[in-house]
Amino acid sequence: xxxLVKRPTPSRGWSYTTPLLAVLATMIVGGLMFAALGKDPAQxxxxxxxxxxxxxxxxxxxxxxxxxxxPLILIASGLAVGFRAGIWNIGAEGQYIIGxxxxxxxxxxxxxxxxxxxxxxxxxxxxLGGWLWGMIPAVLKVVFNTSEILVSLMLVYVAQNLLxxxxxxxxxxxxxxxxxxxxxxxxxxxxxxxxxxxxxxAHWGVxxxxxxxxxxxxxxxxxxxxxxxRVAGEAPRAARFAGVxxxxxxxxxxxxxxxxxxxxxxxxxxxxxxxxxxxxxAGYGFTAIIxxxxxxxxxxxxxxxxxxxxxxxxxGDMAQMMLGLPGAAIQVFQGMLLFFLLGFDVLxxxxxxxxxxRA
Amino acid sequence: MTLGGIDIIVLTATLMxxxxxxxxxxxxxxxxxxxxxxxxxxxxxxxxxxMAGFAVAVTTGSPVAGFLAGAVAGALMALLFAILTxxxxxxxxxxxxxxxxxxxxxxxxxxxxxxxxxxxxxxxxPFGPLAEIPVIGPVLFSHDWVVYASLILVAVTWAxxxxxxxxxxxxxxxxxxxxxxxxxxxxxxxxxxxxxxxxxxxxxxxxxxxLVRVPQWTEGMTAGAxxxxxxxxxxxxxRAERVLIGAYLFGGITxxxxxxxxxxxxxxxxxxxxxPYVITIVVLVILSAIHRRGAQAAPADLxxxxxxxx
Numbered sequence: 001x002x003x004l005v006k007r008p009t010p011s012r013g014w015s016y017t018t019p020l021l022a023v024l025a026t027m028i029v030g031g032l033m034f035a036a037l038g039k040d041p042a043q044x045x046x047x048x049x050x051x052x053x054x055x056x057x058x059x060x061x062x063x064x065x066x067x068x069x070x071p072l073i074l075i076a077s078g079l080a081v082g083f084r085a086g087i088w089n090i091g092a093e094g095q096y097i098i099g100x101x102x103x104x105x106x107x108x109x110x111x112x113x114x115x116x117x118x119x120x121x122x123x124x125x126x127x128l129g130g131w132l133w134g135m136i137p138a139v140l141k142v143v144f145n146t147s148e149i150l151v152s153l154m155l156v157y158v159a160q161n162l163l164x165x166x167x168x169x170x171x172x173x174x175x176x177x178x179x180x181x182x183x184x185x186x187x188x189x190x191x192x193x194x195x196x197x198x199x200x201x202a203h204w205g206v207x208x209x210x211x212x213x214x215x216x217x218x219x220x221x222x223x224x225x226x227x228x229x230r231v232a233g234e235a236p237r238a239a240r241f242a243g244v245x246x247x248x249x250x251x252x253x254x255x256x257x258x259x260x261x262x263x264x265x266x267x268x269x270x271x272x273x274x275x276x277x278x279x280x281x282a283g284y285g286f287t288a289i290i291x292x293x294x295x296x297x298x299x300x301x302x303x304x305x306x307x308x309x310x311x312x313x314x315x316g317d318m319a320q321m322m323l324g325l326p327g328a329a330i331q332v333f334q335g336m337l338l339f340f341l342l343g344f345d346v347l348x349x350x351x352x353x354x355x356x357x358r359a
Numbered sequence: 360m361t362l363g364g365i366d367i368i369v370l371t372a373t374l375m376x377x378x379x380x381x382x383x384x385x386x387x388x389x390x391x392x393x394x395x396x397x398x399x400x401x402x403x404x405x406x407x408x409x410m411a412g413f414a415v416a417v418t419t420g421s422p423v424a425g426f427l428a429g430a431v432a433g434a435l436m437a438l439l440f441a442i443l444t445x446x447x448x449x450x451x452x453x454x455x456x457x458x459x460x461x462x463x464x465x466x467x468x469x470x471x472x473x474x475x476x477x478x479x480x481x482x483x484x485p486f487g488p489l490a491e492i493p494v495i496g497p498v499l500f501s502h503d504w505v506v507y508a509s510l511i512l513v514a515v516t517w518a519x520x521x522x523x524x525x526x527x528x529x530x531x532x533x534x535x536x537x538x539x540x541x542x543x544x545x546x547x548x549x550x551x552x553x554x555x556x557x558x559x560x561x562x563x564x565x566x567x568x569x570l571v572r573v574p575q576w577t578e579g580m581t582a583g584a585x586x587x588x589x590x591x592x593x594x595x596x597x598r599a600e601r602v603l604i605g606a607y608l609f610g611g612i613t614x615x616x617x618x619x620x621x622x623x624x625x626x627x628x629x630x631x632x633x634x635p636y637v638i639t640i641v642v643l644v645i646l647s648a649i650h651r652r653g654a655q656a657a658p659a660d661l662x663x664x665x666x667x668x669x
Contacts, residue, residue, distance in 0.1 A: 004448070150589060150590045150593065154583070154637075154640050169627060329464075335463075338456075342453055346448055349448070350666075
């Protein structure tokens with residue numbers, strides 16, 4: 001008979017070990033899945049986790065790593081703050097889209113004027129757009145006690161339709177020969193978010209992600225506000241007695257994560273992607289949820305988790321090209337990782353006792 | 360009978376079919392939530408049901424086999440959720456999200472090769488002369504058996520929760536798992552069963568989407584229907600009869616929106632497509648405003664893990 005005994009406090013050792021265990025388990029079960037798909041599992045796993053970093057074409061892929069990790073880390077840093085407080089913003093994908101639309105709109109309105117002020121203005125617009133989209137569930141939660149989970153998620157679909165509307169309508173490139181999609185911002189110097197150091201893939205968004213990690217670390221672990229957030233998540237009643245105002249917390253967490261997601265969208269649309277198109281959003285907002293959990297909601301963990309998840313994206317693309325692995329396989333792989341992570345977490349909070357439990 | 364280019368009879372008739380997927384999924388989720396488990400993975404279970412149902416129906420040529428497969432796929436997904444949340448005591452919100460992400464990926468993976476195929480058609484129930492009655496015929500007697508089955512299911516769920524001993528136990532587990540445990544009921548077993556039932560209905564709803572509503576398989580075709588189902592449970596304040604009203608309301612909006620698109624109004628398509636989601640939010644807000652004062656309708660132990668401490 002196996003019984004679980006609750007630990008008085010979560011185990012520190014296990015909380016560091018479980019993410020690694022989860023990655024390992026995902027590799028094994030994922031490998032079995034690849035084998036079932038008729039691919040050589042060892043080769044596929046090597047291609048996903050090893051070749052992008054050290055393989056023959058690694059120089060190119062290493063640059064891609066930061067391009068993909070940047071938005072994931074930026075979004076996940078904001079989400080993790082809310083998750084710690086028990087505030088579930090799962091609509092980062094929508095905030096990401098709106099940030100991109102707002103930022104791009106500023107650039108497209110100014111086109112073709114050149115100014116050093118344009119890019120900063122776009123950054124403000126992107127953050128503001130995401131913040132605004134995040135404030136909708138926040139205000140509704142505070143005023144009417146509406147579930148922020150459902151509202152933020154519904155707003156993803158609203159944002160997606162807005163994006164399609166913008167790409168086919170108001171933001172469509174007037175010189176685009178009737179094709180949907182906006183002007184390409186990569187060809188508009190004042191609005192372009194370029195690679196800052198050649199070959200690294202690091203653009204302003206990657207820098208912003210690093211700043212977000214440091215900022216989140218200071219906020220959560222060196223500042224009283226972070227302490228309040230954590231108390232509110234772990235013991236809401238105690239937090240109330242300590243003077244934490246839940247309404248303010250909700251506004252802060254959803255606003256912050258919205259703004260960061262909006263920034264990520266802006267940096268993407270002005271950099272790697274270049275234009276507003278119907279399918280511009282690539283699911284970063286949802287993958288960032290996995291990143292946040294894989295990083296144990298800790299800023300530094302998120303940094304590592306974001307890089308790892310970016311690796312699976314790039315490796316997955318590579319395996320898709322070289323081995324003909326279906327693109328969806330990597331999505332399954334990522335979902336599996338989250339499952340294992342959540343499952344293994346039992347080890348952090350409970351002791352496993354084999355034999356009869358003493359009464 | 361037309362109003363502003365919209366045929367009211369056609370609208371009402373399509374409303375019932377349009378509502379069926381969310382009605383099934385919401386009824387299933389209602390049972391799970393009444394047992395105290397918040398499964399946010401409805402979208403993932405639905406899309407797996409849609410894919411499995413479609414694949415089996417196409418392979419065997421039998422829609423019935425397809426619907427069964429959809430229900431089984433949904434239930435299997437729910438059991439995965441049950442193992443994680445009930446045995447390994449993981450966080451329900453996070454696990455539900457994981458289930459959705461996983462389901463979307465897995466269905467896309469297995470669904471490859473079924474795109475662009477037409478499924479065998481699900482026959483309408485032959486009502487004979489009843490279907491010939493003007494107005495009432497096309498509205499009430501022109502549907503396939505799943506539509507009627509879903510209505511019966513809602514009635515059964517309502518009666519189960521209200522009048523049966525098992526329903527009472529289920530509600531007790533959802534209201535206070537500690538009290539139910541102390542009375543000797545097996546909290547975990549009840550919850551796993553409720554989850555499996557919820558998953559089966561979500562899968563069935565998904566299969567209805569791919570086999571009848573669309574009818575086609577495309578990646579991510581549920582497009583938020585699972586989340587709308589979750590919203591409907593809140594809308595219904597956890598009561599079966601109100602789930603029916605909620606589902607038909609949303610189905611009506613979807614049907615109306617599609618008809619407006621077809622009628623060629625000068626509103627951009629993408630703005631019309633937003634309507635069901637925006638209205639879901641509006642309704643949620645109105646409802647939360649009403650319920651702000653007074654007793655909360657949600658089961659008291661909704662979303663809490665149960666661990667029997669020795």
